[in-house]
Amino acid sequence: MPPETDTEPETTGDPRPRVDMASEAASRRPLDDDRTIVFHVQDLEVHYGTFRAVRDINLVVRQNEVTAFIGPSGCGKTTVLRCFNRMNDLVEIARVGGRIDYHGVDLYDPQVSAVEVRRRIGMVFQKPNPFPKSIYDNVSYGPRVAGLAKKGEALDEIVERSLRRAALWDEVKDRLKASAMGLSGGQQQRLCIARALAVDPEVILMDEPCSALDPIATGRIEDLMEEIKAEYTIIIVTHNMQQAARVSDRCAFFTTEVNEESDTRTGVLVEFDGTETMFSNPSDERTENYVTGRFG
């Protein structure tokens, strides 16, 4: 973790000159198309009741990469993200069509348990949502229900390791029994990341994890993603194009398609490619307009 002064990120929503983001994206490590495919999404669509929220989503997510979902508000990025750990199951009227394969297994197969899915595919939410319990209990809850460790030293060890990975340990090690609600927003979000890491998932879904945070806290979480992606696969939804350019290897651009007849809006995937290509040489005009700040 570099000192705070080094992580002064750009302000959200400020469309910077395109060159900057393109060079940011270009400085990333080269893409490796041989990496294992974790998710294979085919013709995914989500309905809420009779309303079709997103349609025709096709993409692949590869291991140890950061895949970013970008696009204007209301284009279904979050809806798609919540399909990956079956969080949409909790919404009674939601119906998921198409197919998401996780290492070749259909996630929505009736034999597959959503609880098991969520243990392997963790999630960090838009608003920091720690349990109203102690810092220790927040991190230890997942391992305890998963049966990784019940109590004692084994559990202490998991808590420490998770907090260290989430770059929070030094700030909270002396007050693990204190309520998590007393932490700052940025610390709470890192605690939520530690909580997600504690069950040792393979994938971490992040739904605009920095939207409620200041630039310094945002910078820390971005550094964190950079560090942990060697061990995890990350999918991040973000409104902030600079963030996508900074942290992601691949990028999916979504937009909203208005159906004139029924006056409904459906999210569609416009383009999915390496982040560098998306920001420097996108093949779709809509992507180009969005990443250059002309739209959205």
Place this chain on the structure above:
Amino acid sequence: MAVTHTIGRGAPVAADAVRARLQGKRADTRGVGFRILIIGALAISLVTLLILLVDVAVTGWPVLSTRLGDFVSGDLRTSPDEAGIFQGLRGTFWIGVFTVGLAFPIGIGAALYLEEYAPRNAFTRFIDINIRNLAGVPSIVFGILGFAIFVKSLALFPDWLGGGLFFGGRTTAAAGVTLAILVLPIVIITSAEAIRAVPDSIREAGFGVGATRWEVIRAHVLPYAAPGILTGTVLSLARALGEAAPLILVGAVTGRLGQQTGFFDVAQLQERFTAMPIVITTWAGRPQQGFEALTAAAIVIMLLVVLLANGTAIVLRNRFEKRR
């Protein structure tokens, strides 16, 4: 020369003028009027309550100060000098036990099902509306229900089906179950309200780390909702302890009641019973000298009992709140 400032697009104004503008008080007559009105409302409620309490305490003082021990441990008598409220306290205690033991778990369970498990469809909405209506049904109707089911019908059952054992006949058990059913809708509604107030983000956080629905409810929803649930259940307990009308129908004894021994004697649940509200109503109707003071003294004790129940709940609630 006065210092001038330019405010917005306006012409330059002197600092004094700025101060005058900032300090200018527009008369907020309506606001002040409303404030007086609501303070008045609070004052009326408090003063009425205080007058009632003082009046009751003063009237009951002769009994409370001279023979408190006898009064609390004595049986119902027709002579005001010997009459006591032991049997009434005993009945009220057991009604409380039945309410806590039956209405609370069943009510909280039903609320959990409705809020956390049941699908939102026409059928559950229908159930929801019905529970709300039940909460508004006059208590006397529940008294009739209690009489018909727990006093009459269950007496026809053989012992091994519960007939004649506790229920059937005008027993403490029949009264306790009747009042538990009376407050059940209130317990369900207030608990459901408290459970609904638990933020979804907490449930999502639980599900997000791979907890099952039961684990999420057990570890996050219930602890978060506990203070609210407790508040609602305590209010309903106070309601159950204060009801007289249904007890009269279920057959509470208003006159002399046979000798009753232990306070906690479970065997006596099959016996006839009375309760504090019944004792108070009966005594209030007696014309003889001395019963006025007895009634007031019984009311004071009754209030203390309810206060004790509420106090316990508040202590418990604070503990839950601290823990969450």
